[in-house]
Amino acid sequence: MNLRGVDLNLLVILDALLEEAHVSRAAHRLNLSQPAVSSALQRCRALFNDPLLERDGSGMRRTARAEALRGPLRHVLGDVGGLIDPPEIPLKEIVRTIHIVSADDPMLIIAPHLVARLGRTAPGVSLVIQPWRGAAAALQSLATGHADLAISVFPPDEGLNVVTLFEETYVVAMRSDHPAAIAFDLDAWLAWPHVIVSGRGEGHTPIDDALHRMGRARRIGAVVPSFQLVPPILATSDCIALLPRHAFKGAHEASLTHRSPPFEVPGFSLELAWHTRRATDRIVRHVADEIRNIAFEETNAHAASG
Structure with missing residues (x-):
């Protein structure tokens, strides 16, 4: 027939x-x-x-x-x-691996809670946290499917679904007994070597451009790929670092102190993104929702603590 x-x-x-x-x-x-x-x-x-x-x-x-x-x-x-119209498989029965591109700073806040929550809601989901090498690399990973989700600062892109996790501001971090902490100003800030976090090993940032317009410059003491390396460096040296406030909050606060930047440093929105082709992917959406909930709770807890 x-x-x-x-x-x-x-x-x-x-x-x-x-x-x-x-x-x-x-x-x-x-x-x-x-x-x-x-x-x-x-x-x-x-x-x-x-x-x-x-x-x-x-x-x-x-x-x-x-x-x-x-x-x-x-x-x-x-x-x-x-x-x-296949029947919907319960989340607890789905076995998947989700790849997330992120710097270690937000993952220090998010990962412990995310692993615990997925263990309850979707125990078959495994996470692979991939290193952050800049927004362009994160975009490429989402576009090629090498990553399911990414946390970064993203330019406008029609191919992405983007939600804001945190509104970040900066602080200048140093060891608690650092000489610059006594009378902190621009001269004190520039008198000491700086630590920069860069996933691509770059020692030049928009801060350096701003200083150049002021006729000033800073000396770079170290460029590191991870926020986790910054606190121990600061605690045992004369280095200073400009850090997102959430990164400092998770650092060795007992051995470090912080000051407001000596000139206006714009903050940024830390965002979670996934490609539009994953918009109907239940597991990607579920993991994204859990990350958003964790960020929301962290923001509220931070606001409540003053």
Whole structure:
């Protein structure tokens, strides 16, 4: 048989006809006209070369072929329905690996809570935290599918879904007994070597451009790839670092102190992004929602603590 000539809708009508054994009731059930269902019955009779429904007094009865068709037909239609509109698998039964590009700073806040929450809501999900090498690299990872989610500062991009996690400001961090902490100003800040965090090893930042416009410059003591390396360096040296406030909050606060920057340093929005092609991916959406909830709770806790 040439299946290209079989109308799937015809099988749906046949299923109702065999269930009801009555043209009018089948038409009512399908919200179709009686003539349309009668016509479909004639086409089914030709397709199966069998009367299917025969007159029996004032009603109709199924033929032996019709009785034999009922179970297989219901099974086939169920399989097709599951193919087109598959049942939703419970989150706890899904096994997936989700790749997240992020600097270590936000992950220090997010990762412990995220792993714990996924252990309760989606225990089959494993996380792979990939190193952050700048916004451009994060965008590329999302575009190529090497990452499912990324946390960074993103330029406008129509291919991304982006939500804000934190509104960040900067502080200048140093060891608690640092000489610059006594009378902190621009001269004191520039008198000491600076630590810069860069996933690509770059020692020049927009801060240096701003200083250049002021006719000033700073000396770089170290460029490191991770925020986690900054606190121990500051605690054991004369170095100073400009850090996002959340990064300082998670640092060795007992051994460090901080001051406001000596000139205006714009803050930034730390964002979570995923590619638009993942918009209907339940697990990506679930992990993204958990990250957003963690960030929201962290922001509220930070505000409550003053």
